[in-house]
Amino acid sequence: MEPDKLVFVVDDDAxxxxxxxxxxxxxxxxxxxxxxxxxxxxxxxxxxPSCLVLDVRLKGLSGLDLQxxxxxxDIEIPIIFITGHGDIPMAVQAMKAGAVEFLRKPxxxxxxxxxxxxxxxxxRKTREQRAELSAVRARFDSLTxxxxxxxxxxxxxxxxxxxxxxxxxxxxxxxxxxQHVMEKLGADSLAELVxxxxxxGLSASK
Amino acid sequence: MIYRYGVPAVSTLIAFLVTVWLDLSVFPTPxxxxxxxASTWYGGALxxxxxxxxxxxxxxxxxxxxxxxxxxxxxxxxxxSFPALLTLWFVKKRREAESSLRASRDKLEVxxxxxxxxxxxEIAEREKAEATVRQTQAQLAHANRVMTMGELATSIAHExxxxxxxxxxxxxxxLRWLDAQKLDEARRSASRAMEEGHRASAxxxxxxxxxxxVPPQKDWIDTNETINDVMALARSxxxxxxxxxxxxxxxxxxxxxxxxxxxxxxxLNLVMNAIEAMSGLGKGPRELLIRSGTDESKHVAISVxxxxxxxxxxNLDHLFEAFYTTKPHGLGMGLAISRSIIEAxxxxxxASANTPRGAVFQFVLPGGSEKLPDGTGQTGIRR
Numbered sequence: 001m002e003p004d005k006l007v008f009v010v011d012d013d014a015x016x017x018x019x020x021x022x023x024x025x026x027x028x029x030x031x032x033x034x035x036x037x038x039x040x041x042x043x044x045x046x047x048x049p050s051c052l053v054l055d056v057r058l059k060g061l062s063g064l065d066l067q068x069x070x071x072x073x074d075i076e077i078p079i080i081f082i083t084g085h086g087d088i089p090m091a092v093q094a095m096k097a098g099a100v101e102f103l104r105k106p107x108x109x110x111x112x113x114x115x116x117x118x119x120x121x122x123x124r125k126t127r128e129q130r131a132e133l134s135a136v137r138a139r140f141d142s143l144t145x146x147x148x149x150x151x152x153x154x155x156x157x158x159x160x161x162x163x164x165x166x167x168x169x170x171x172x173x174x175x176x177x178x179q180h181v182m183e184k185l186g187a188d189s190l191a192e193l194v195x196x197x198x199x200x201g202l203s204a205s206k
Numbered sequence: 207m208i209y210r211y212g213v214p215a216v217s218t219l220i221a222f223l224v225t226v227w228l229d230l231s232v233f234p235t236p237x238x239x240x241x242x243x244a245s246t247w248y249g250g251a252l253x254x255x256x257x258x259x260x261x262x263x264x265x266x267x268x269x270x271x272x273x274x275x276x277x278x279x280x281x282x283x284x285x286x287s288f289p290a291l292l293t294l295w296f297v298k299k300r301r302e303a304e305s306s307l308r309a310s311r312d313k314l315e316v317x318x319x320x321x322x323x324x325x326x327x328e329i330a331e332r333e334k335a336e337a338t339v340r341q342t343q344a345q346l347a348h349a350n351r352v353m354t355m356g357e358l359a360t361s362i363a364h365e366x367x368x369x370x371x372x373x374x375x376x377x378x379x380x381l382r383w384l385d386a387q388k389l390d391e392a393r394r395s396a397s398r399a400m401e402e403g404h405r406a407s408a409x410x411x412x413x414x415x416x417x418x419x420v421p422p423q424k425d426w427i428d429t430n431e432t433i434n435d436v437m438a439l440a441r442s443x444x445x446x447x448x449x450x451x452x453x454x455x456x457x458x459x460x461x462x463x464x465x466x467x468x469x470x471x472x473x474l475n476l477v478m479n480a481i482e483a484m485s486g487l488g489k490g491p492r493e494l495l496i497r498s499g500t501d502e503s504k505h506v507a508i509s510v511x512x513x514x515x516x517x518x519x520x521n522l523d524h525l526f527e528a529f530y531t532t533k534p535h536g537l538g539m540g541l542a543i544s545r546s547i548i549e550a551x552x553x554x555x556x557a558s559a560n561t562p563r564g565a566v567f568q569f570v571l572p573g574g575s576e577k578l579p580d581g582t583g584q585t586g587i588r589r
Contacts (some may be wrong), residue, residue, distance in 0.1 A: 010447075013368045015402055019375035022395050046427035057364065059445055082371070084364035105371035109378035 006050040008043075010034045010066075011082070012059050016105075020053060020082075023109055024116065041069070047079075049127060051100070051119035053112070056083040057092065064090070067097050076126060078119035083106065131135050136196050139185050141160035147184070150177040154190070155197035213249040217241035217510045222264050235286050240430050242290050246297040254294040262287050322505045323489045338381040362413055369406040373399045385521040396411035412439055426461040426574060427469070429498050429506055437496070445479070447485045449492040460573035462506050462549050472544040472555070479540065483514030483565065490563075501570055505553070509568035517557060517565045525557055 007029050014035070021031040034040045056063040063142055067079055081094050081102045091102040100122065101115035128181040143151065146167075151162045160178065164171045187193040221237035230237075238261035246254030262283055270279050376399035376449035412435055433455060437444075444451050477494070484492040495511040517525065526545045541555075548555040553571035560566045 013372070015398065015405070016368055016372040016375070019372040019379065019395075019398060019402070022391075022398070023375050023379040023382070025393070026379045026386070026388075026395075057442075057446065061450075084367040084371075105367045106374040107371065109375060112375075 004048050006030045006032060006046060007050050007053060007116055007120070008032050008034060008040060008045075008050065008077075009053045009137060010037065010040050010058070010063070011053075011055040012036060012057075013055070013199040020112075023112070024053075027113060029116070034058075037063070037069075040066065047119050047127075051078045051080065051123055053080050053082060053116065056081055056094075064094060064097075067099065068139065071097060076123075078122045080112070080115045080119055082112075106156040133199055136185070136199055140196075140200055142180060144183055147177050147181050149187075150174060151181045151193070151197065152202050154178060154181075155194050155202060209583070210249045210253050211256065213247040214253045214260060215240070217244045218257050218264060221261070226268070231269055236267060238265060238286070239290060239293060242294055243297050246294050247301055250301075251294065251298045254298065255291075258287060258290045258294060261290065276460040278352050318499075334357050362409070362439065365439070366406055366409050369402040369409070372402040373406065374401065409438070423467075424463050424465055427464055427466050428461060429459050429469075429508060429571075430455045432466060432469050433473060433496060433498060433508070436470050436477060440481070442473065444482055444494065447481050447492065448486060449481055449494050452493065452495045454495065454497045454499075456497075459498050459500060459506055460504070462571045462573050464571060465547075468547045469551075472569070473508070473510070475540045475544050477534065479567070480510055480512035480514065480565075484512055487514060493564075500573065504573060505570040506573040507568060507570045509566055511560050511566045513560070513564040516559055516563055522557065526555070 005026050009017055009020045009024070009031060010033075011020065012035055017033045017035070021033045023071050024031045032043065038060060039054070049112075054063045054066065058066075061069070063081060063083075070077065078100045079094075079098070080100050081091075082105055082168060083090070083102070094102050100119040101111075103111060103115065140148070148161060149167060152162075153166055158166065160174045163178075164174045167174070181187075182193065185193065185196055187196060192204050218238065218241045221241040225231075225234050225237050231243070241261060242254055242257045245257035264277070264284055265286060270282055274282070333409075376395045380392045380395035380399065383389075385397060433453065437451070437453070477496070480494050484494070491513055493511075493513040495509075497507075497509045497511070499507050501507045526541050545555045548569045548571065551571050553569055555566055555569040557567050
């Protein structure tokens with residue numbers, strides 16, 4: 001059992017839903033089964049790496065509708081589509097909107113399991129990046145206005161002397177500010193500082 | 207020619223000879239009259255005139271005494287010839303009337319004969335045409351069934367793939383549980399795979415029954431069961447179009463003697479029509495209600511009711527005509543065939559307006575005396 005990962009299975013056909021859950025549980029995954037898109041939107045989604053195994057044809061809101069809805073609502077979860085009679089335009093639409101995989105029923109179990117693992121991995125990375133970004137942002141928020149200015153200019157590739165000229169201050173005080181920035185952000189090198197600035201989107205707002 | 211001149215000559219001669227032989231010299235004219243009538247009748251006006259001249263001459267020559275004064279003799283002849291001419295004229299008219307009557311009668315007879323033979327031909331042709339129509343109708347019925355199947359094929363593929371996917375998935379889950387030595391879980395997966403295999407085979411069985419081209423086979427069948435069979439096939443089509451299905455199946459429906467496949471075809475046709483009618487709706491509820499029950503005369507009554515745009519009263523009369531359709535790609539055979547099937551079973555199929563909107567198609571079939579041992583009817587709402 002991997003309780004830190006969760007797979008949602010949404011299919012309106014109860015026996016198939018149960019089989020899918022059974023297969024996923026047999027390799028130790030935690031599974032939540034739901035009969036409709038609405039149920040999925042209403043259910044509680046814990047903050048763990050998760051993915052969605054979704055039937056294209058559903059009662060009410062279809063699988064593709066749900067995908068669109070999630071994108072619009074900015075809910076990020078990797079989707080693996082399964083379908084009884086998928087046509088190519090449908091698959092293209094789903095993949096373009098970011099689906100991990102588009103599987104035709106009946107599919108090979110390994111294909112589904114691989115897709116699920118890939119989706120979970122993708123979600124784990126997304127969550128990691130998101131966490132990292134929010135950590136950097138929190139640290140960036142602790143900088144003083146002058147320190148932010150210094151950071152922006154340093155990250156843009158200016159020398160201390162140039163930064164001092166730009167801000168109308170002494171090279172020594174720039175050195176001090178720069179030292180503080182490095183400490184507060186926990187950056188070990190200039191290269192790392194530049195990467196962080198990139199993540200925060202500072203280079204664009206120069 | 208000979209006839210025309212011969213008749214007056216001979217008849218006048220006979221009249222003369224007989225008159226002489228009987229010595230009728232006191233009143234000699236009657237036989238000559240007879241000769242004139244006969245000549246006119248058989249030879250026409252000209253013969254009559256010739257006979258009159260001959261008779262007058264004969265009378266003058268043989269029967270009017272030479273001693274008579276000239277004027278008296280002339281009056282005597284005039285007394286004969288004037289009525290003779292009058293008689294001639296009447297006889298001629300009569301003769302003409304008679305012959306024209308005979309001519310038109312003959313014409314009529316010919317016409318009657320011609321018409322009779324024409325009628326025989328027409329009857330033969332009509333019989334041939336009827337046979338062709340029957341054959342074509344049977345072919346179209348099959349084509350229609352196949353076409354409806356085509357429309358349903360997508361939906362059926364989904365229907366069959368569903369349990370198949372379940373079988374495959376359950377079986378592979380079973381293998382994995384076995385690898386992990388989890389026997390209870392493995393057993394559960396295996397039995398689900400089995401159940402789902404049966405589900406797939408049941409669906410295929412229903413499809414095969416629907417596509418078979420077989421002569422009507424009448425059995426005692428349960429109408430509710432037939433409705434449920436059809437609903438299982440139309441289920442995903444109903445879902446795909448977002449139609450809310452409601453069934454009100456009476457528990458006390460007598461069995462009917464009918465061809466199961468044909469009856470399924472009629473119900474499927476009505477249901478597909480209803481779905482199609484409602485699929486064009488932008489807004490408003492899409493409700494399909496299927497009822498079974500009995501009418502006052504204990505006939506089995508089945509109705510398919512939708513909330514679509516309904517039927518234009520102008521079209522109501524033509525609905526069941528062959529090749530009449532309001533659909534862009536329709537053949538116009540569905541309802542015509544459905545009606546002929548129901549009528550072949552001794553029933554009636556008709557349409558009416560639903561309130562507040564939509565249409566109701568219903569049919570009645572004579573029910574048997576046999577009742578179902580226990581009610582298999584059910585009422586429920588499925589979406």
